[in-house]
């Protein structure tokens with residue numbers, strides 16, 4: 519019974535991940551997230567506080583990388599650009615850890631270090647005069 523529940527849960531997570539990937543690709547194909555009125559989700563932290571959160575610019579970053587504009591991607595979110603491979607490795611390892619006989623899960627200190635880096639990034643990117651701001655057109 520528990521194994522069946524785990525299998526269903528794992529299947530639903532895969533379907534959810536696939537749905538999020540398809541929706542994200544559709545948003546990137548449908549429009550340019552650099553446009554002020556683009557079809558893209560708005561960041562709740564930015565809406566509530568006016569501050570860029572550690573992930574702000576992630577959609578624009580993905581759009582720019584897909585279109586080969588690395589310079590614009592650095593402006594969108596340098597932290598996410600640099601930590602992206604580590605985040606992907608952590609996600610992959612998390613999935614692999616769920617399989618029987620799979621890898622060990624990521625040590626918590628890695629996640630804490632990444633979270634601390636994200637907080638420092640949020641502080642730095644919101645300082646007055648910080649020049650690496652996401653490019654918004656219109």
Ligand SMILES: [Zn+2]
Nearest residue numbers: 561571573574
């Ligand atoms: Zn944000």
